[in-house]
Amino acid sequence: MGSAVTSDVSSRPGYGQLLRTPGALSFVLPGFAARQPFAMLTISIVLLVQHTSGSYGTAGLVAAAAGTAVALCAPVSGKLSDRYGQSRVLVPTVAIHASAVVALALLALAGAPVAALMAAALAAGATIPQIGPMVRARWAARLPADSPLLQKAAAFESVTDEFTFVIGPVFAAALCSGIHPAAGLLAEAVLTLAGGLFFAASRATAPPVLPAAERGKHPSALRVPGVLVLAVVFLGIGSVFGGMQVSLTAFSEEIGNPGVNGVLYGIFAAGNMLAGIAFGMVHWKVSPRRRLLVAYPLLVAATATLWTVHSAPLLGALGLVVGVCIAPALITGFTLVDQIVPAASRTEAYTWLTGAVAMGQALAASAAGRLTDAGGASLGFLVPLAGTGLAAVVLLALRSRLTPGAGASRSRIAAQGARLREPLAVD
Template sequence: MASAVKDSRSGYGTLLRTPGAWTFLLPGFLARQPFAMLTIGIVLLVQSTTGSYGTAGAVSATTGVAMALFAPQGGKLADRFGQRAVLLPGVLVHAAGVAALITLALAHAPLWALLAVAVPTGASTPQVGPMVRARWAARLGAGPLMPTAAAFESVTDEFTFVVGPVLATALCTGIHPAAGLVAEAALTLAGGLLFAAQKRSQPAVHRPGSGERPRVSALSVPGVRVLIVAFLGIGAVFGGMQVSLTAFTQHIGQPGINGVLYGIFAGGNMLAGIACGAITWKVGPRRRLLVAYGLLALATTPLWAVTAVPLLGAVGLVVGLCIAPALITGYTLVETLVPATARTEAFTWLTGAVALGQAAAATSAGQLADGFGPSTGFLVPLAGTALACTVLLALRAHLLPRRSAGGAEAAAGHLPAQVSAGAEDRERELARA
C-alpha cells in the first residue's frame, strides 16, 4: 500500500552549504579512516607473525569488544563534557596502544600479551563518526536536511570502508605487515587532533540544573536496544567478510586481490548509500529497515558456496548494496527515538555494536577458516543477519516514536509532540498494512 509517509528531502548540495559544515567534515573524514583500517590491519599483521587466522581473529576481536564496550561511555562523556575533552586523550592513548601492539606482534609475544594490549587499543579508538552525526543534529535539528545528513554520513562511512581496507591491505602486503597499523595510528593522531580543534561546531554541553529532569541514557530507550541487535548483525557481515576474504585469497594464492574484493563489497555499500540519500521515500523508516534487513540476510546466503573470484566479487557487491539502506535507516530512527542530550551516546552504541559484531564475526570466521576451510567463514555473515532479522521482526513495535505526557519528549530534544504523534500514527498504519 502506498503510504502518505514522505521525507521532505533536500539535496546533498544544500546540506554541504550549511554554514560551518566543512570545518568538521574534512578533519572528521580524515579521523574516521582508521576505524576501517584497524581490524584488518591487526588480522594481517598477527596472521603474518603467527600463521594462524584464529589467533589473528582473537586479537582483532578483543580490540572490537573493547571498542564496543567503551565507546558508549565515551559518548556519555562527550555529551556531558564536550567532544574535545574526550577526543584529545583518546587519540594519544590509541596511538600508543597501536605502537605497543605492533612491537609485541613483531617480537612474537605470547597471545596473552597481544590480548592485553588490544584492550586499551580498542577502548581508545576515537568515535569520530558519531561525533560528526551529533554535530549535524545540533546544527540541523529535526529539519528536512537531517535525513540527508544521515545518508551523507553513511556514505562517508562506507567510503572509508572502501579506502581503509584497500589501503591497509596494500601497505601490509606491499611494504611490511605492520605498515597498515602504522598508517592507522598516524591518521588517528593527525585527524583526531584536527577534529578536536574545531571547537565552534561541537554540540553545546548541557548539565541538568536542580529543577531539570535527570539525563536520560540512550540505552534506556527500547528502540535503541533493538537497533543495537540490528547493528550487531551488520558488524557480523563486516567482520566475516574481512577474515573470510583474507583466508580465501590466501588459500588460492592471490592475497593481493583481498583488498580489491573487499573494496567491491564496500563500494556497493557506498553506492547504495548515495542512492538512499537522493531518494524521496514514500515508506516510513521502520518499514524500510525491515525490508532492507531481510534483503541483506538473503544476499549473504550464497557466499559460502562461491569458489570463483569473479562470482565472489559479484555476490559481495550485492551484499554491500543491501547494507547501506539498513545502516542509514537505523541512524535516521535515532533522531525520533532518542533525546538530543543522549544522541552522541546513542550513535556510539550503534557504532560500538557494529564493532562488537565485527569482532565476534572475526573470531568465529577465523576459527571456521582454520578448522574447516576458508569458505566456511562466510557462514558467519549469514548467521548474524538471520538472527538479527528475526529479532527486528519480533520487536519492530519498539521502533515507533513514543509519545509522552505534555510533550516531555519534545522538550527533551525529540521532534515536536504533534509531529511525533502524527508520525507514530502513520507508522502504525504501515504496521497494519
C-alpha cells in the same frame, strides 16, 4: 514549521546543499581524516604481529582484543561526550590512544609476550576515538528535526564510513609492506592524534552540553526502547562484514587465486557505497521504520545463497547485491536514532550502534574462521545469513519499539520524547 518543510521537500535537497550547511566543512574534513584509524587498526595489528610472531593465530588474538575493547567502550565514550562535550572527551582520548598504539608497536617489535600485546591492544581499542558518531551528532545538532537533509546526512556518513573501510586497510597494508611492518600502526597513531585534535578544535559545531545540574539526571540511551532493537539490527550487519571478510579470503584460497579476495571484497564494498549514495538522493515519503522493515529482510534474502556459490564471478555478483542491501538498512537505522533518541543522548546511541557493528564483526569473523577450518568457505558464508536472520526475527518481533515516543512513559526520557513527537508528525 509546515511551510518550511514543504519548501524543503519541493527543492529536493542534495549532498551539495548538505555540505553548504553553516559550519559543516569545519567538522566533515577533519572528521574524515580522524576516522581513518578506525579502519586501519585491525589490519595494522595483524600484519605487524604476524611479522614479529610468525603466527596468524597470535595476530588474530591480539586484533580481537582491540575489536572487543572498541565494542565495549565505544558507548562509554559516547555517553561521556553527551555529558561533558566532545572536545573534553576527545583530546585525552586521542592522546591515550596514540600512546597505546605506539606502545603496542614497540612491544611487538621487541618480541613481548602475547599477554603484553593484548593489554596494549585492549588500551588501543578502548580509546579509539568515536569520530563517526560524533560527526553524526553534529549533523543532528546543526539541522532541524524535520529537515529532509537529515536523511542526506545519514546517507553521506554511511558512504563516508564505507569509503574509509575501503581505503583505510589498503593504505595500512601498503605502508606495512612497502615501508616497515610497524608503519601502519604508527601512521594510525599520527592520523588519530592530528585529525582528532583538529576535530576537537571545531567547538562551534559541537552539540550542546548538558548543564552541570542536569548531568546526574542524564539517562542512558539504552533507556530508549528502540536503541536495543537497533543495536541487535546492527549486530547482524556486523556479522555480514565479519563473515564476508573471512569467507571471501577462504574462498579465494580454495580456488587457488588468493589475489581475487581484494577484488571480491572491493565489489561488495562498492555496492554498499553506490547504494548509499543513491539511497540518500531519494526523498522518501515512507517512514524510516517501514523502510527498515522492508530493507532488512531483503538483506537476509541477499545473504541466503552465498553458501551455495562456487564461482568467483557469481560470488562477485552476489556480493554486490549484499552490499547494495546493506546501505538502506544501515542508513535507515541511523535515521531512526535521530527520531527516537533525545538530542542529549544521541552520541551515546550512535556509539551503541557502531559498537554493535564492531562486536558483530568480531563474533562473525571468529565463527566464520572456525566454520571454514571445519568445512570450507561455504560454511563460513552461513554466518552472515544466521546473523541477519536472527536480527530480523528480533526486529519484526519488537518493531513497535521503533515508533517515535514508544515506551517513553516507562523511562526518564518522557519529557524529552514528548518534545520530539510534534516535529516528527510532519513525516
